[in-house]
Amino acid sequence: MIQKNKFNITDDLKLIELFREGKNDAFDKLVMKYNDLIFNTCFRIVNDYDEANDCAQETFIKAYKNIDKFRAESEFSTWLYRIAINTCKNRITSLYAKMKKKMKRIDRINLHDDQDCITDIPDCKLDPAEIYEKKETEKIIMTAIENLPLRFKTLIVLRDIDGKSYEQISEITGIKQGTVKSRLSKAREHLRDKLRGVI
Amino acid sequence: MKCADIVKVLDQYADGQLDTEIEILIKNHLEKCPECSKELDFIIKIQKKFSEMKKVKAPEDFLYQFNKRLNNETSASKNIFTHFNIKRWMPYEAAGAIIIAVVIVMIYKPFDYLKNEYTEKPLHMAESVKKIQPLKKSENLTKPVKSIRKKYAIKEAVKLKKESVVLPAVKKKIITIQILNLYAVNDIPAESESISYQKTASKALSSKKSFGAAPSADMSIRDEEKPLTAFRKKRAKQVSVKKTDNQIKTIIQSNGGLIIRESVSKDGSEIIEIEIHQEKYDSLIKALNKKAEIKKRDMPSSAEGKMIRIRMNIKR
Numbered sequence: 001m002i003q004k005n006k007f008n009i010t011d012d013l014k015l016i017e018l019f020r021e022g023k024n025d026a027f028d029k030l031v032m033k034y035n036d037l038i039f040n041t042c043f044r045i046v047n048d049y050d051e052a053n054d055c056a057q058e059t060f061i062k063a064y065k066n067i068d069k070f071r072a073e074s075e076f077s078t079w080l081y082r083i084a085i086n087t088c089k090n091r092i093t094s095l096y097a098k099m100k101k102k103m104k105r106i107d108r109i110n111l112h113d114d115q116d117c118i119t120d121i122p123d124c125k126l127d128p129a130e131i132y133e134k135k136e137t138e139k140i141i142m143t144a145i146e147n148l149p150l151r152f153k154t155l156i157v158l159r160d161i162d163g164k165s166y167e168q169i170s171e172i173t174g175i176k177q178g179t180v181k182s183r184l185s186k187a188r189e190h191l192r193d194k195l196r197g198v199i
Numbered sequence: 200m201k202c203a204d205i206v207k208v209l210d211q212y213a214d215g216q217l218d219t220e221i222e223i224l225i226k227n228h229l230e231k232c233p234e235c236s237k238e239l240d241f242i243i244k245i246q247k248k249f250s251e252m253k254k255v256k257a258p259e260d261f262l263y264q265f266n267k268r269l270n271n272e273t274s275a276s277k278n279i280f281t282h283f284n285i286k287r288w289m290p291y292e293a294a295g296a297i298i299i300a301v302v303i304v305m306i307y308k309p310f311d312y313l314k315n316e317y318t319e320k321p322l323h324m325a326e327s328v329k330k331i332q333p334l335k336k337s338e339n340l341t342k343p344v345k346s347i348r349k350k351y352a353i354k355e356a357v358k359l360k361k362e363s364v365v366l367p368a369v370k371k372k373i374i375t376i377q378i379l380n381l382y383a384v385n386d387i388p389a390e391s392e393s394i395s396y397q398k399t400a401s402k403a404l405s406s407k408k409s410f411g412a413a414p415s416a417d418m419s420i421r422d423e424e425k426p427l428t429a430f431r432k433k434r435a436k437q438v439s440v441k442k443t444d445n446q447i448k449t450i451i452q453s454n455g456g457l458i459i460r461e462s463v464s465k466d467g468s469e470i471i472e473i474e475i476h477q478e479k480y481d482s483l484i485k486a487l488n489k490k491a492e493i494k495k496r497d498m499p500s501s502a503e504g505k506m507i508r509i510r511m512n513i514k515r
Binding site for chain 1: 207208210211216241242244245246248249251252253254255256257258261262264265266268269272
């Protein structure tokens with residue numbers, strides 16, 4: 001379930017070193033390497049494609065400007081995640097009113113409303129009915145996650161969707177591992193209560 | 200373990216985050232409890248749904264968008280500096296200059312007088328304020344009006360200060376004058392006068408212990424037979440002279456006074472002992488009044504045509 005980090009850390013450090021020496025292409029490679037990961041996390045937290053795109057770009061711009069502050073004490077991806085999570089938190093806080101309007105109760109979700117369709121998921125193995133059901137389930141889960149408090153939301157996204165380890169989550173969020181565990185249990189309990197009888 | 204306790208840690212059990220001992224306990228409980236097993240199934244189902252969620256990919260032109268936005272942001276930040284021809288390190292210099300200015304203001308406190316009463320302001324300021332703010336009793340002004348007038352007066356004073364030439368604040372000295380002796384100038388022969396003068400002078404000196412005079416100087420000139428003026432001049436040279444106020448000394452000398460002795464007392468005040476003719480006494484006091492504040496003055500009685508010996512205590 002938990003995905004292992006398939007990216008090579010030494011490659012990242014080499015690219016960062018090259019970028020510091022003045023080769024801008026090196027940073028482009030880093031962007032290409034991590035854009036999907038960061039974008040996905042941003043999307044799961046913000047739950048809006050354009051906002052997620054904006055947050056992901058802002059994350060890389062912040063990383064570009066503050067690359068000198070990266071001291072390789074943690075992995076580059078962890079550092080990027082930390083920036084992304086903070087950017088998303090700030091975005092949600094600033095757009096609180098806007099987000100509040102968008103929030104929906106799970107029991108009032110119109111399953112035939114395709115306006116909020118997340119993405120097309122091409123999967124040839126599944127028949128159209130299965131694809132439709134999968135989409136709807138995902139939509140319900142996303143709405144349930146969206147309605148979680150922000151401190152729970154980030155943990156659910158990092159652990160259950162991105163598959164980060166407790167140690168990595170602790171590094172990214174700056175919360176102790178014990179607190180991460182207890183908070184995650186509470187978050188999952190909230191989520192179970194919301195999804196019970198829906199999926 | 201109760202079901203409520205088991206349910207609390209079931210997600211961690213499913214996550215494989217629990218110790219083996221607790222895991223065994225939960226496993227045994229789950230075998231007996233169908234409700235907790237059902238809850239675990241639900242947890243596993245949600246986790247499965249999470250894992251089935253497809254990763255959302257970034258737009259294909261993400262890198263292009265990123266570079267475009269980066270160029271816009273960097274060019275915007277560059278423009279601010281290049282437009283005004285400011286280098287990036289300039290703000291640090293500006294900050295340094297501001298800090299230095301603040302330190303100077305804190306040390307010299309040039310605006311402190313605005314906070315306090317007029318008495319603490321420089322002399323020229325206090326005078327100008329007095330001219331602007333004559334509060335009459337008959338006006339029967341209420342307190343707010345008074346405060347407004349005061350503020351207005353301070354503003355006017357600041358204006359006046361800007362317009363006028365800044366003069367150094369004059370700090371007046373306090374001079375305490377004491378008449379030590381009187382004696383006739385003309386009707387005493389040189390020898391007898393010098394002896395009588397010495398006697399009276401030594402009496403006066405011995406009566407003031409704190410005076411700090413040099414008695415050897417008195418003794419050395421006691422037997423000399425010289426005219427009085429020559430004697431006084433010589434004596435003035437011989438006494439132990441300490442550095443005192445030149446401004447006061449010039450006033451004394453220009454008004455016909457002869458300095459006999461100068462010294463500085465323990466409390467830091469200067470003591471000058473002079474001899475002056477009675478006729479010139481008043482003009483000396485007038486001249487001194489301009490530069491210093493005469494605190495005490497013993498008026499000479501029946502001293503016409505006589506020399507006066509004075510001790511002046513000058514305090515700053």
